[in-house]
Each structure stands twice: as structure tokens, then as C-alpha cells.
Amino acid sequence: MPKYLILKHYRGGPEPHHPFPTMDQWAPEDVEAHMAFLHNVADTLRASGEYVDGQALTPKRTWVRYGGPDAAPVTTDGPHPETSDLIAGWYMVDVESYERALEIAAWVSSEPGPGGGPLYEWLDVREVMSGKASSDD
Amino acid sequence: MQDEPIPRRDESALRALVPRVLASLVRRGEDFDAAEDAIQEALIEALRVWPDHPPDDPRAWLAAVATRRLIDARRSEAARSRREEVVYLEPRVGVGDATGDALGGDDENEGDDTLFVLFCCCHPDLAPTSQVALTLRAVGGLTTREIADAFYVPEATMAQRISRAKRTLGGPTAARLDRPGDLAVVLRVLYLIYTTGHASRIDLADEAIRLTRQLTLVTDEPEARGLLALMLLGHARLPARFDAEGRLVTLDRQDRTRWNAREIAEGVHVLQSALAMQTDDRPPGRHQIEAAISALHDDAATAEETDWLQILAWYDELVALTDDPVRDDPAAVLGRAVAVGHVLGPAAGLRETDRLREVLGERQKWHAVRGYLHEQGGDLAGAGAAYAEAAERATNLAERDHLVRQAARVRAGTGPAEDR
Numbered sequence: 375m376p377k378y379l380i381l382k383h384y385r386g387g388p389e390p391h392h393p394f395p396t397m398d399q400w401a402p403e404d405v406e407a408h409m410a411f412l413h414n415v416a417d418t419l420r421a422s423g424e425y426v427d428g429q430a431l432t433p434k435r436t437w438v439r440y441g442g443p444d445a446a447p448v449t450t451d452g453p454h455p456e457t458s459d460l461i462a463g464w465y466m467v468d469v470e471s472y473e474r475a476l477e478i479a480a481w482v483s484s485e486p487g488p489g490g491g492p493l494y495e496w497l498d499v500r501e502v503m504s505g506k507a508s509s510d511d
Numbered sequence: 512m513q514d515e516p517i518p519r520r521d522e523s524a525l526r527a528l529v530p531r532v533l534a535s536l537v538r539r540g541e542d543f544d545a546a547e548d549a550i551q552e553a554l555i556e557a558l559r560v561w562p563d564h565p566p567d568d569p570r571a572w573l574a575a576v577a578t579r580r581l582i583d584a585r586r587s588e589a590a591r592s593r594r595e596e597v598v599y600l601e602p603r604v605g606v607g608d609a610t611g612d613a614l615g616g617d618d619e620n621e622g623d624d625t626l627f628v629l630f631c632c633c634h635p636d637l638a639p640t641s642q643v644a645l646t647l648r649a650v651g652g653l654t655t656r657e658i659a660d661a662f663y664v665p666e667a668t669m670a671q672r673i674s675r676a677k678r679t680l681g682g683p684t685a686a687r688l689d690r691p692g693d694l695a696v697v698l699r700v701l702y703l704i705y706t707t708g709h710a711s712r713i714d715l716a717d718e719a720i721r722l723t724r725q726l727t728l729v730t731d732e733p734e735a736r737g738l739l740a741l742m743l744l745g746h747a748r749l750p751a752r753f754d755a756e757g758r759l760v761t762l763d764r765q766d767r768t769r770w771n772a773r774e775i776a777e778g779v780h781v782l783q784s785a786l787a788m789q790t791d792d793r794p795p796g797r798h799q800i801e802a803a804i805s806a807l808h809d810d811a812a813t814a815e816e817t818d819w820l821q822i823l824a825w826y827d828e829l830v831a832l833t834d835d836p837v838r839d840d841p842a843a844v845l846g847r848a849v850a851v852g853h854v855l856g857p858a859a860g861l862r863e864t865d866r867l868r869e870v871l872g873e874r875q876k877w878h879a880v881r882g883y884l885h886e887q888g889g890d891l892a893g894a895g896a897a898y899a900e901a902a903e904r905a906t907n908l909a910e911r912d913h914l915v916r917q918a919a920r921v922r923a924g925t926g927p928a929e930d931r
Contacts (some may be wrong), residue, residue, distance in 0.1 A: 398902060398918035399918075399919070402916065402917055402919045402920045402923050405919045421639075431904055434904075
């Protein structure tokens with residue numbers, strides 16, 4: 375069974391379906407509904423045996439590279455920190471098919487937003503390469 | 512993971528034997544690293560075998576199996592060297608007849624043994640993560656697997672961390688390990704285990720309390736008791752820290768009937784016994800002071816009845832422990848700011864936090880405290896912005912979600928009461 379990484383973003387990706395403010399500016403009941411929905415997603419995927427991992431990332435990002443011999447690592451926040459992609463977290467799922475991975479991602483994207491309607495958030499679905507070479511016969 | 516684990520009570524008795532048997536092996540002249548590995552193997556064997564075949568004398572069983580492992584390990588090593596074989600094939604303790612006595616252990620030495628191993632594991636040359644891992648294995652009697660699960664890292668990673676720690680120790684550790692200053696390191700390691708949290712089958716907070724309780728039995732140092740009291744008084748509130756949906760509930764809004772009264776009583780008792788030992792030369796240390804603050808929270812039947820005046824007085828003691836508290840102990844200054852907010856008003860509390868901007872301005876906790884003080888002072892817009900800033904800096908999911916809720920709540924103009 376293939377594994378897929380379903381990535382959520384703080385920013386970046388295609389043009390949003392509709393603009394929405396950050397969650398701290400939503401009505402409290404909308405915040406509750408959103409969080410409850412995502413808890414239910416994780417619980418449901420665990421129950422179906424498709425859940426591998428799910429993690430959230432803090433928004434602070436540091437780019438880093440080798441600084442050269444005897445030099446400290448070189449770091450930067452990036453050239454255009456306000457427009458570049460910023461990953462917020464992921465689900466890793468182990469599923470029957472690519473179609474099932476898309477289905478799960480679309481379900482996550484239906485998460486309730488401000489006002490209670492679906493957020494229509496873009497999610498990034500990526501297949502994980504398997505570790506072993508496939509059989510050569 | 513066995514199918515039928517041995518009962519919890521027997522299991523904790525087994526774990527308590529680990530440092531004692533290890534100490535007796537090391538005292539007998541065994542290398543700490545090899546002896547610790549042997550005990551770990553014996554422990555895993557015990558967890559597997561004891562449910563069906565409980566031993567008559569658990570300690571002698573564990574010592575005998577560990578000794579056999581040590582001899583086996585030497586034999587395979589000695590296969591490469593004839594000379595070593597001559598030296599080592601004469602076991603100092605017969606495998607079949609090893610008893611507690613043969614290992615030089617009796618109950619009088621029990622406390623010293625635990626302390627001895629604890630000091631080995633908390634050696635100042637080790638990194639904190641190594642001290643924690645080694646302490647949990649050699650003193651706590653946990654398996655590498657259990658420790659790895661508790662820290663959400665692969666078992667191989669944790670095994671590597673432990674063996675690297677033991678290589679760092681190297682040499683004749685015992686000679687370097689009885690320095691009096693080391694107790695402060697031991698206490699720090701135990702507190703680190705406590706705060707690391709609660710995951711998997713092993714609750715690290717429970718483990719830390721068990722180990723600290725053992726420590727208080729073998730040292731009169733009041734700070735050890737202070738730390739035990741601090742852990743108990745905080746742990747008592749744990750059942751109320753999350754609601755049925757898993758949401759974080761702050762101290763001021765917890766259902767206090769869910770607090771563990773037995774732990775609070777024990778914590779207060781332990782703290783009093785520590786404070787009773789104070790003299791002019793030896794005023795209460797950090798852990799006792801923090802425990803006293805925790806006890807005052809636990810003592811209030813409702814949040815409104817909290818004795819903030821006394822809490823502020825203890826915070827004054829706490830910040831007086833360091834020469835430059837803003838630099839050396841900003842967490843204490845921040846805690847004091849909350850107390851100031853309650854005693855002198857939110858504006859005064861906020862002024863206290865201003866002094867910390869340079870040191871803590873990028874920390875979640877600083878923004879969260881300011882959000883709280885703004886809210887107390889009725890500045891809901893300021894509170895919402897501060898809670899949102901705090902959420903952005905959170906590194907814990909439950910805390911992040913809590914702070915987002917706080918921001919949304921104050922921006923909607925809803926008080927805490929309506930939110931429930």
C-alpha cells in the first residue's frame with residue numbers, strides 16, 4: 375500500500391477558494407467546530423487503519439546552510455518570508471490508492487471555517503517513496 | 512510488550528530493585544557500563560519470565576541473572592584473548608547461589624545504593640537528555656523501549672543515547688561521583704523527568720515522583736523534600752488540567768473537586784518538614800519556595816479565594832535568590848508579575864512584564880501572561896492580540912489550541928464564564 379503525505383500550509387499554494395482571517399479572529403464556536411472536526415479526522419483515520427502519523431509545525435522558520443570550513447552555519451528567514459510557502463503540518467496515511475489519498479485530503483479541506491461553512495483549503499498531496507528497490511524479476 | 516504484564520505493584524517492586532542490584536555489582540568492582548547493560552538484560556528477562564514463574568527471592572534472582580550476563584559477555588570477549596579468559600573465568604559470585612548477601616547488599620544499604628547510582632547517572636559531564644535517559648534506565652528500572660516510547664523517539668535512538676552517555680562517563684566513575692554539589696544536578700534531572708510529561712504506558716511524572724521520594728529517604732537535604740512537595744502539589748491538579756474533550760483548562764478555571772486531595776496532603780506535609788529544617792544560614796531554596804506557591808494555590812477552595820498576598824511574598828523570596836533575576840531567572844519574575852497583577856492591579860502587573868521584554872519578548876509564556884493581565888484589566892483588544900502572539904509562539908499543540916481559543920473568546924467579547 376502506498377503512503378502519502380498530506381501537507382497543510384500556513385500560506386502559499388494556489389489562489390485560495392475564498393479569503394479568510396486567521397483562526398484567532400473567528401467566532402469562538404467556529405474555532406471549536408474546526409478543532410473538533412480535525413480531531414475527528416485523526417480518530418477516524420486511526421480507526422480505519424490508514425493513519426501513520428500527524429504532526430503540526432510552529433510557524434517560525436529558519437533557512438540554514440553550511441557556512442564553510444571553520445565557519446558557523448549561515449541562517450536566514452528567507453528572501454520573501456511573507457509570500458513563500460510555509461508548511462503548517464501533515465498527515466501521513468497508508469492507503470489503498472492515490473484516489474483514496476485525494477479523498478482524505480478533500481475531506482480534510484471540507485473542515486468548517488468562519489461562519490461554519492467549508493474552508494475549501496488547498497492541501498498538498500505527495501507520495502512517499504518506498505525504502506526498498508522493487509523486485510527485479 | 513508482554514501479553515500478560517506482571518501486576519503494577521510487583522512491577523514497581525522489580526523496578527526499585529534495579530539500582531540496588533546495580534550498585535552492589537559496581538561496588539563489587541564491576542564496570543558501571545557493563546553492569547548496567549547486564550541489569551537491563553536481566554530486567555527484560557524478569558518482565559518476560561516472572562508472570563509465569565515468580566521467583567522466591569526477586570533480588571537474588573535479578574542479581575544472579577545479571578551476573579550470568581556479565582560472565583557471558585566476558586566469555587565472548589575473552590574468546591579473543593586467552594589471557595583474559597584466565598582472569599575472568601573465575602566468577603566472583605556463583606551463578607546458582609548468588610544471594611543478596613553474597614552481593615554485599617542488605618536493607619541498610621538500600622538507600623545508599625539508590626543514591627550512589629543516581630549520582631552516577633546525573634554526572635555533571637553528561638548532557639541533560641543523557642542524564643534523564645540513564646536515570647530512567649538505571650535508577651527507574653525502565654526498559655530502553657519504555658523510555659523511547661515516553662519520549663516519542665525510536666528505540667535505536669534511545670539505546671544509542673544511553674550507550675553514548677555511558678561512554679562519556681567511562682573510567683572509574685565511582686571515584687568522581689560523591690561531590691556534594693552534585694545533588695543540585697540530581698534534583699534538576701528529576702525535575703526535568705517530571706516536566707517532560709505523560710505519554711505512553713509510562714507516566715514520567717509518576718516515575719519522577721517515585722524517584723524523588725526514594726531520594727528523600729536517603730538524604731536530609733531540604734531541597735530534595737522541596738522538590739518532592741513541588742511535584743506532588745502540581746501533580747495533584749493534573750486530573751483537572753484537561754476537560755472531557757482534551758482541552759487545556761487553566762488553574763483559575765479548573766474543577767477543584769477533581770484535584771487529588773491525598774497528594775496535596777502529602778505535598779503539604781513534606782513541604783512543612785523541609786521548611787522546619789531552615790535556619791538563618793540555610794533559608795528555603797528554590798524548590799521549597801515554588802512548592803509553597805503551589806501549596807497556596809492548592810489550598811484555595813475557589814480561584815477567588817487564592818491568597819495572592821502570600822504568593823507575592825514567596826515570589827519576592829524567589830527573585831531574591833538571584834542577583835539579576837531578569838537575566839538569571841526571568842520565569843520567576845514573570846510568575847511574580849501575575850501575583851503583582853492580582854495584588855496591585857493588572858496595570859502594575861503589566862509594568863512588571865515590561866522589564867522582561869528584552870529577555871522573554873519572543874516567548875509564548877510572556878505574551879500569554881500579558882494577555883491574561885490585559886483581560887483582567889478589561890483591555891480585550893490588547894488581550895486578543897497578546898493571546899494570538901502567544902499562540903504563534905507555542906510549541907505544544909494543546910497550549911496552542913488553548914491560546915487560539917482565548918484569543919477568539921476575548922475578541923468576541925465573551926467572558927470566561929459564558930465560554931463554559
